[in-house]
Amino acid sequence: MPTAVPVPRRLAADSCPGALQVHKAADGGLARIRVPGGVVSLTQWAALQEYAPIELTSRANVQIRGVTDPAALAARLASAGLLPSATHERVRNIVASPTGDVRSVVTELDRDLCAAPDLAELPGRFLFAVDSARDVAGLGADVTVLLGSDPAPVLLAGVDRGLRVSVGQAVPALIAAARGFLAERTAQASRAWRLTELDDGPARVAARVADALGLLLSAPDVVGPAAVESGPIGAVPGGVAAVAPLGRLTGAQMARIGAVARDEIIVTPWRGVVLLGVDASALAALADAGLVTDPASPWATATACTGLPGCAKSRADVRADASVALGVTLPSSGVLPVHFVGCERRCGHPAGAHVDVLATGDGYQVDGENVRVEELPAFVAAARRKNA
Known part of the structure; x- marks a missing residue:
């Protein structure tokens, strides 16, 4: 578990990225598009798909990486109705019950x-x-x-x-x-x-x-x-839900979601989507596209920061290492979420109890215990069972 962090004394204004205030990352510009309540129309989803792969955040927002032309991105988002206020676009932070x-x-x-x-x-x-x-x-x-x-x-x-x-x-x-x-x-x-x-x-x-x-x-x-x-996943009241593996959606996965959805897509704070008015039979098509639709999957409650090469502060390609670690079979219930991070900032970590996997430069720490990269799958699986 991560160590409690003391309340900071801020010395500078918040520099959280937005659709207009693009953050400079190792892999290019990083834009964060606020989506109040997570609701995205099919037209808006198609516009976002042009910038795939995208990332879903723990606030049900959308991140686009590798932005090379911020002005063109802003114009496209505005034309799709995803940028209704240039002055308030970074403060439209509203999470809501997805269903x-x-x-x-x-x-x-x-x-x-x-x-x-x-x-x-x-x-x-x-x-x-x-x-x-x-x-x-x-x-x-x-x-x-x-x-x-x-x-x-x-x-x-x-x-x-x-x-x-x-x-x-x-x-x-x-x-x-x-x-x-x-x-x-x-x-x-x-x-x-x-x-x-x-x-x-x-x-x-x-x-x-x-x-x-x-x-x-x-x-x-x-x-x-x-x-x-864990947020909604599988068959839910009035529709279906799926989780993006480690919070990232490819263009093909976005296309599949758009084809299955009826009127809109609801992005959830658990890095997934809810599709209302859709029959449970559509879950097979979502799973075939590589989306997580089984609540018992090791991927259902697994998240990760960007890691290398996208973030220069990261000590490892945590997404690649996480993908290997998540190949271990777990019990169908009673396991803790897990979050993989490349540095002590622990970006995107879950709000509740979870297994903390921190890159150290020569391996990882799993809830503070040093392990080698090759040991990561076994240690992560044991920590998720042990602490549940």
Whole structure:
């Protein structure tokens, strides 16, 4: 398991990549396209497929690597409706329950967020969550609304501070929390990127939201939901779901997904897709394209950072080594997720308990234990069983 990291004291503004603010990586430009609620139309999916392979992130966003012409990419994304706001494109960070009744709230939140000039100042890592199935609430969002009850609890950094709102107040509360974060950051002379980086952030922002909306804080009674180890996969209510191996989709896999989908594709924070209105018989076609459709597969809860050659900070081609390690048969249930990383930054690691596989330069550490590359499959398999 990764060692707990102390809350950082930020000295610089957030430089999280976006569709316009392209990050320079070892393999070229890296663009991150925000997809609120993970919803992508078939037309938008076809536009993204032009840049395959793509990566799916733990926030249900899309990454494109090797960008050589950022202006041309931005123009293509805008023409497909994937870049509705040049000023707010990095702050449209909204995760939502993939199969839940959340669409109207996500749409309203995205609209109101982009319509507020002051909220363009949010850091690119500030995260909203709209949860109706107790699945995305454990992903570490800065502000989460738990739909399904009236009034609905609003959690701040996963903590219940007594905020309760009607469904009609859900979006105003989320917007007020974002403004409360910015106001508290200014009051503390902080450059925080996340709510947890502020002194007593959840309590102070809760008070600001209550004051802005004229609410009375209730006695906290909600325990923040734990992170869900596995997202939807296989047959799901109303459709099917598949996971991208190590979060990366080839052009052929994207084409297969587009051919199977009916009206839209929902990208999930577990680096997969949900296709609603699709019969379970389509799972065979998705599996034939190399997508993970079996919840018992060792690949179902395995993730990895980019590694070499894409990231100059990585000490190994972690994706290649992970692919070998994942060839070991595991029990059909009761195993931990695993995340392979090339350096101590541990980019993209899961929110919950998982096996930590860190490249060291002359091998790996599996939950802190040094192993040689050739030993990796056996050690990873044992760690996933042992700790489950």
